[in-house]
Amino acid sequence: MPSRGNAARKEKPRPIEGEILMDEKTARRVRLTRWRRLLTGLAVGLLIGGSVGLYVSPLLRVQDIEVVGAAAVSRDEVLSLTRLEGKSMMRLDLAAAERRVESIPMVQSARLERHWPQTVRLVIIERLPWAFWQIGPDRYVIDKEGIVLPGSAPLESGPVILDVSGPPRLAPGDHVDGDAVILAQAVLQRVPQTLAMNVVTLEYSPQQGLALTTDAGYRVVVGDSQNVDYKLAVWKAIEGRLGREAMAGHVLDLRFGDRPSFQ
Template identity: 30%
Template sequence: MNALLRLLAWLLALALVALPVVAVLNGWVGAERFPLARLRVSGQFERVQAEQLRAAVAPHARRGYFAVDLHAAQRAVERLPWVESAQVRKQWPDVLEVRVVEHRPFARWGEDRMLSERGVLFPLPPDLADARLPRLDGPPARAPEVVALYNEARELFAPLGYGVAELGVDARGSWSLVLDNGTRVVVGRDDARARLQRFVRVLPQLLAGQARPLERADLRYTNGFTLAWGRPATRDSSFHTPASAQARAKQASST
């Protein structure tokens, strides 16, 4: 009996010591004695507002320095528009530090998303709906491939004075792009880089002395391209050729 009483007394003493610690760590007591009174924000960002950050972390900071849930606060910040990643930590005695990395848009992705410079897809912000950015598209898992081919295509066409406005790959793996002058280039599924290189090499010859704009080029051929020409820039429509007229262009290497 004496041993049981001693055990109960020991457990009671342990509880009396541990309970205040548990209460403080869980925010049951002590929040007013150890408050998080200051928010310190760092990082290079332009679109995320300090008021948004304060509102995101406030529910988690009310429980005080010892009971703040840093992981929950971090997740709340990362759910904000334009936030790519965040780090939340506390500094004694009353500071909550938030470091933010903001999405830096690289291109439009599909109809309702953006691709950041780090290759992260995020919802299209309303203020960028009309932004002049390249338009990329494809299965999200293939985003690195899309970006790589876009960069290569941009370098290929730049010496000719063209930019790449759109580039994408469909569900079947077929590539296509649109130049900034409106020309659509259907590349196909196989050897996309080699086909583009071959097309760029002969494009000046195809356009030489041609009054009509090139509307579409289909590169899905082994020994040539199928070209669709538009109407020439003239007021006299009697000399216009049909927009659907097509001509076969042989590769320079095959002539």
């Protein structure tokens, strides 16, 4: 007959109501899971706290803005438009600041770069004066894209495009006819190369587009910048057939492709 002591050793523990009994392996796995969750929560908390700390920290706020490439543009005007001084380096809207700087008529492009921990570098490319756009007695300096530049833009001499349409006065930042400006650049370069003559005057109107007079004494209506090579080839062929001297005082109209007119 087994002893009462042996019976006590074999008796299993009775579960307490609401308690789940687990073997040692399962209990170890549960404890490990709890520790992992606790450590993950701590890591997330530290990350969030660190991010907030960096965001509000004066160590990562814009303290210096370097401006590169500003010669004709006022540095103070550029800095006032960036609106970045004292802002968090982590949340700078660089694209918006670039657009504000590019609203300056003399600025062709602006690029902002973060230089950690407290510096922003602004690289500016300024517009270069190229020609004069003349309306009546008034001359406006323009660049190669047809943007009207401030009166302070230096240009001692350059091509003059006479606008006979008589629009209102222009202001810095306004756009003149861009196609006429592109075409003017093309004919000033190509006419001497192709026809061995020089362009003396350039004239623009919305109805005819761009027209020019040459040092051979006749006028050519070119129109727009489409098919410039073809128009020059037609021009050269007509001059070869008629003779340069015979064309003096007349008008050659090249606007209509293979149907040029000569008057």
